[in-house]
Amino acid sequence: MATHFLGDTAVLLGRSLRHITRSVDTIITTTITPIAMMLLFVYVLGGAIDTGSVSYVNYLLPGILLITIASGIAYTALRLFLDMKGGIFERFQSMPIARSSVLWAHVLTSLVANAISLVVVVLVALLMGFRSGAGVLAWLAVAGILILFTLALTWIAVIPGLTAKSVDGAGGFAYPLIFLPFISSAFVPTDTMPGPVRAFADNQPVTSIVNAVRALFAQQPVGTDIWTALAWCVGILIVAYIFANNAYRRRIS
Amino acid sequence: MTLRQPSILAVMSIPPATNQAQGPAIHVQGLEKSYKELRVLRGVDFDVARGSIFALLGSNGAGKTTVVKILSTLLKADAGTASVNGFDVATQPADVRESISLTGQFAAVDEILSGRENLVLVARLRHLKNPGTIADDLLERFSLTEAGARKVSTYSGGMRRRLDIAMSLIGNPPVIFLDEPTTGLDPQARIEVWQAVKELAEGGTTVLLTTQYLDEAEQLADRIAILHEGRIIVNGTLAKLKQLLPPAKVEYVEKQPTLEDVFLTLVGAGGKDGDADKGSHDHKTTSNKK
Numbered sequence: 001m002a003t004h005f006l007g008d009t010a011v012l013l014g015r016s017l018r019h020i021t022r023s024v025d026t027i028i029t030t031t032i033t034p035i036a037m038m039l040l041f042v043y044v045l046g047g048a049i050d051t052g053s054v055s056y057v058n059y060l061l062p063g064i065l066l067i068t069i070a071s072g073i074a075y076t077a078l079r080l081f082l083d084m085k086g087g088i089f090e091r092f093q094s095m096p097i098a099r100s101s102v103l104w105a106h107v108l109t110s111l112v113a114n115a116i117s118l119v120v121v122v123l124v125a126l127l128m129g130f131r132s133g134a135g136v137l138a139w140l141a142v143a144g145i146l147i148l149f150t151l152a153l154t155w156i157a158v159i160p161g162l163t164a165k166s167v168d169g170a171g172g173f174a175y176p177l178i179f180l181p182f183i184s185s186a187f188v189p190t191d192t193m194p195g196p197v198r199a200f201a202d203n204q205p206v207t208s209i210v211n212a213v214r215a216l217f218a219q220q221p222v223g224t225d226i227w228t229a230l231a232w233c234v235g236i237l238i239v240a241y242i243f244a245n246n247a248y249r250r251r252i253s
Numbered sequence: 254m255t256l257r258q259p260s261i262l263a264v265m266s267i268p269p270a271t272n273q274a275q276g277p278a279i280h281v282q283g284l285e286k287s288y289k290e291l292r293v294l295r296g297v298d299f300d301v302a303r304g305s306i307f308a309l310l311g312s313n314g315a316g317k318t319t320v321v322k323i324l325s326t327l328l329k330a331d332a333g334t335a336s337v338n339g340f341d342v343a344t345q346p347a348d349v350r351e352s353i354s355l356t357g358q359f360a361a362v363d364e365i366l367s368g369r370e371n372l373v374l375v376a377r378l379r380h381l382k383n384p385g386t387i388a389d390d391l392l393e394r395f396s397l398t399e400a401g402a403r404k405v406s407t408y409s410g411g412m413r414r415r416l417d418i419a420m421s422l423i424g425n426p427p428v429i430f431l432d433e434p435t436t437g438l439d440p441q442a443r444i445e446v447w448q449a450v451k452e453l454a455e456g457g458t459t460v461l462l463t464t465q466y467l468d469e470a471e472q473l474a475d476r477i478a479i480l481h482e483g484r485i486i487v488n489g490t491l492a493k494l495k496q497l498l499p500p501a502k503v504e505y506v507e508k509q510p511t512l513e514d515v516f517l518t519l520v521g522a523g524g525k526d527g528d529a530d531k532g533s534h535d536h537k538t539t540s541n542k543k
């Protein structure tokens with residue numbers, strides 16, 4: 001059956017991509033929250049935040065991109081949940097197709113949908129004055145980190161998608177993820193935070209990812225942040241992948 | 254029927270061993286299944302002969318869907334054995350899946366895709382050539398040609414069910430499971446489904462269907478089994494089942510038309526192909542019974 005894996009995944013990917021192109025509203029709702037936050041922080045609150053010589057929109061964008069991904073994967077969980085509930089999942093499971101194709105199609109769809117949302121958000125940021133002199137390599141590195149982060153969060157999203165009992169349960173898990181950037185260096189430099197909060201902020205995954213992306217955009221040395229960021233992404237990815245596959249195996253046996 | 258060609262895939266996947274070509278298409282022995290405390294199946298035994306239609310009757314919650322799910326590899330039994338087309342459902346699930354098709358109790362269609370796209374999707378996943386042609390043929394056979402390009406979310410319950418059944422016929426698997434295939438259909442759509450099921454059996458397909466309608470079992474099935482309190486309490490031909498009752502006595506009654514007769518006369522029964530896109534199409538799209 002392994003010989004069918006690529007073909008079956010491609011067919012199922014085509015199916016869920018159609019779902020996305022036919023419900024463009026999910027892309028819009030995914031980008032609306034991050035764009036609104038960007039407007040709020042740049043034009044209302046940002047003036048009071050001291051980011052040194054960096055313009056606030058340049059400072060803010062990396063965190064906003066992560067928030068975009070966190071709100072985008074809620075739809076991954078939702079799409080998976082609706083498949084499970086609607087019976088089409090059982091039809092696929094009773095057919096002679098590669099079993100893991102069903103999951104991988106959703107994961108790849110998540111990558112595509114989030115990529116579209118990210119492009120939209122970056123375009124809005126450019127309109128708001130975001131500028132970067134980063135070269136092709138730096139942009140590729142940013143894309144690579146964001147893809148890894150999306151994959152890690154997507155595999156997290158697969159777990160509620162497979163196990164949730166209700167629509168709210170399937171989408172609700174994303175809220176904590178959306179708020180994680182607030183306790184990080186995404187909006188304000190962490191050195192203004194009180195001790196324990198700062199300790200948390202400095203050591204949680206978002207800070208290292210945000211710092212690495214910000215340094216890449218600003219053509220500054222990325223230092224150790226990029227390795228910490230990669231370690232976090234790969235670590236979360238592996239753990240979530242294992243749990244998601246356990247949940248999947250329990251679901252189909 | 255273009256779809257009557259033997260499925261190349263199914264043929265390829267079945268090793269030339271003779272035991273698979275002979276013997277019953279479905280063999281179930283001592284099947285047990287509990288959901289926590291609830292003992293749903295307590296030793297179910299039955300065989301289904303190749304090319305026959307087997308009806309599994311039972312009241313709500315009797316465990317019909319549970320049996321179908323075990324046979325279609327969606328659920329694992331706690332005890333007992335079951336084989337489909339000669340393959341054990343527990344140890345050779347991939348071979349079983351090559352041999353079967355499932356129409357579950359609730360329509361398993363993609364609401365966002367069109368009817369035609371649903372059919373093409375299944376044909377692709379069954380790795381068949383010319384998925385477009387297969388889809389168009391089935392749309393016509395199930396009077397869905399006009400609605401083929403529309404999103405399934407705009408379909409009536411009956412149309413959805415017909416699409417669901419059409420999706421299950423793709424690839425001509427030798428064994429088909431139909432879990433309450435006509436629940437929610439209007440009388441005419443029911444007759445169309447019955448016709449399709451009969452054609453399948455004539456073409457050599459083995460059909461296991463569950464139903465709560467006794468007339469459906471009477472109309473279609475070569476053998477009927479009744480599932481009650483976790484076991485098959487009777488299993489036989491219709492004639493044999495009728496012998497279980499006291500002998501028929503002769504009574505003279507005036508034959509009144511049934512409501513079904515009236516309904517079918519008024520809406521024009523038998524217009525399976527021709528007028529499906531005209532008059533009868535309208536009532537099918539508007540009647541959406543639960």
Ligand SMILES: Nc1ncnc2c1ncn2[C@@H]1O[C@H](COP(=O)(O)OP(=O)(O)OP(=O)(O)O)[C@@H](O)[C@H]1O
Pocket residue numbers: 288291293311312313314315316317318319320358465
């Ligand atoms: N996943 C499950 N968890 C717990 N109980 C279940 C589960 N699935 C089914 N049951 C129970 O098992 C029993 C048999 O269910 P099943 O769906 O097989 O019946 P059925 O004969 O198909 O009924 P119906 O005619 O209503 O479709 C029911 O009492 C049902 O509540």
Ligand SMILES: [Mg+2]
Pocket residue numbers: 317318319358432
């Ligand atoms: Mg049932």
